[in-house]
Amino acid sequence: MSRPTARVLSGIQPSGQLHLGNYFGAIAQHIALQERYPGECFYFIADYHALTTVRDADALRANVHDVAVTYLALGLDPEKALLFRQSDVPEVTELAWMLSCVTGMGLLERAHSYKDKVAKGIRPSVGLFTYPVLMAADILIYDATVVPVGKDQVQHVEMTQDMATHFNEAFGAPKDAPYLHRPEVLLSPTPYVPGIDGNKMSKSYGNTIPIFASGKSLKKIVGRIVTDSTPLGEPLPADRCNVFALLSLFLEPSEREEVRTWYRTGRRNGEPFGYGHAKKLLVEKIEEHFAAARARRAELEADPDRVEAVLRRSAERARQVASSTLDRCRRACGIR
RNA sequence: AGGGCGUUAGCUCAGUUUGGUAGAGCAGCGGACUCCAAAUCCGCAGGCCGCAGGUUCGAGUCCUGCACGCCCUGCCA
Numbered sequence: 001m002s003r004p005t006a007r008v009l010s011g012i013q014p015s016g017q018l019h020l021g022n023y024f025g026a027i028a029q030h031i032a033l034q035e036r037y038p039g040e041c042f043y044f045i046a047d048y049h050a051l052t053t054v055r056d057a058d059a060l061r062a063n064v065h066d067v068a069v070t071y072l073a074l075g076l077d078p079e080k081a082l083l084f085r086q087s088d089v090p091e092v093t094e095l096a097w098m099l100s101c102v103t104g105m106g107l108l109e110r111a112h113s114y115k116d117k118v119a120k121g122i123r124p125s126v127g128l129f130t131y132p133v134l135m136a137a138d139i140l141i142y143d144a145t146v147v148p149v150g151k152d153q154v155q156h157v158e159m160t161q162d163m164a165t166h167f168n169e170a171f172g173a174p175k176d177a178p179y180l181h182r183p184e185v186l187l188s189p190t191p192y193v194p195g196i197d198g199n200k201m202s203k204s205y206g207n208t209i210p211i212f213a214s215g216k217s218l219k220k221i222v223g224r225i226v227t228d229s230t231p232l233g234e235p236l237p238a239d240r241c242n243v244f245a246l247l248s249l250f251l252e253p254s255e256r257e258e259v260r261t262w263y264r265t266g267r268r269n270g271e272p273f274g275y276g277h278a279k280k281l282l283v284e285k286i287e288e289h290f291a292a293a294r295a296r297r298a299e300l301e302a303d304p305d306r307v308e309a310v311l312r313r314s315a316e317r318a319r320q321v322a323s324s325t326l327d328r329c330r331r332a333c334g335i336r
Numbered sequence: 337a338g339g340g341c342g343u344u345a346g347c348u349c350a351g352u353u354u355g356g357u358a359g360a361g362c363a364g365c366g367g368a369c370u371c372c373a374a375a376u377c378c379g380c381a382g383g384c385c386g387c388a389g390g391u392u393c394g395a396g397u398c399c400u401g402c403a404c405g406c407c408c409u410g411c412c413a
Contacts, residue, residue, distance in 0.1 A: 123404095123405075196373095206346090206363090206364090222372090223372060223373075224372090224373070225372080225373065226373060226374065227372065227373045227374075228373085228374085229370090229373080229374065229375090231371090232370090232371045232372090233371090243372085243373095272371075273371085274371040274372065275371065275372045275373065276370085276371035276372035276373085277371065277372080278371095278372080279371090279372055279373085280371095280372085
């Protein structure tokens with residue numbers, strides 16, 4: 001069996017309200033890729049993975065639904081990309097077990113994200129420790145060739161490559177017909193998205209700007225973005241400004257240079273230009289950028305069955321691919 | 337597996353000796369100030385006191401069981 005067709009695979013954690021960091025770091029990429037690999041983008045909502053942290057059944061269900069709504073509102077086209085619940089393809093857990101049996105403890109003990117969490121004082125469950133195995137199963141079960149990830153996830157994809165090879169070698173796959181195919185990393189061009197406190201925007205820092213924040217609540221959040229204490233009318237350091245960094249994400253290069261000029265001179269059209277004005281502009285840009293998506297989101301919220309139907313239809317196709325891979329692996333190791 | 341210690345607000349902990357209206361700091365939220373923030377000031381909110389029984393007029397506090405965590409010892413290899 002030759003290398004399968006190009007196929008993109010990525011997962012999204014349903015661990016809370018999606019924010020601008022998620023959008024620019026992953027979601028926008030995912031949606032763009034559906035044009036480059038139409039029909040071959042597999043995106044799953046990682047509810048099994050979420051169990052490593054979430055302890056609230058209703059919240060998990062709500063978050064999964066919210067991720068689906070958000071993706072569809074932002075332009076995910078179910079004709080070009082699959083969007084399904086990880087747990088709707090339970091075959092993946094069986095493959096994860098098989099992989100765990102060909103994976104050394106040392107490989108997992110070396111995982112950065114695991115070590116970081118333990119160092120931060122998180123008490124690890126077995127599930128947290130074996131997280132990369134489930135992730136490998138997620139990728140390998142769909143014969144994915146392209147895995148778009150940020151820098152922090154590269155190691156996990158490399159571990160996936162290792163596990164694929166270990167499995168193939170352990171069960172004597174012919175060189176030209178591996179049971180599992182080594183995926184490639186597609187390093188996403190992740191721009192730096194600062195949170196309102198200046199650290200990287202992340203749910204765990206509590207410094208996020210939700211994608212669909214708007215009106216008064218958005219003004220409040222943007223208002224709280226940390227700035228330095230440059231007095232009004234004096235030059236502002238654009239390159240060290242969180243507001244400018246966020247603003248840049250929404251601006252064309254030419255617009256960005258214009259704003260940079262306002263920062264450099266501390267003036268706009270002869271009037272003093274300060275952080276307050278920059279924040280007002282940011283609010284406008286955010287509202288404008290997501291206006292259409294916000295409207296679609298409202299429609300989808302009113303029609304949960306439609307969202308559910310997309311998830312189910314996607315899962316059906318994903319499951320076909322998954323059972324075929326699983327069947328191959330079962331035979332390979334003697335389970336069938 | 338046995339023993340010791342621990343479990344109280346989002347976080348760090350006090351309150352257990354002597355049973356009597358659950359507290360502090362930090363974080364959070366609101367307001368003042370500021371072009372906006374920060375800092376500062378004012379204010380607010382925050383809790384099945386791990387779970388389940390028991391004693392008592394009354395249990396965060398005493399007794400029993402259980403769960404989870406850390407440490408020591410043992411067992412297995």
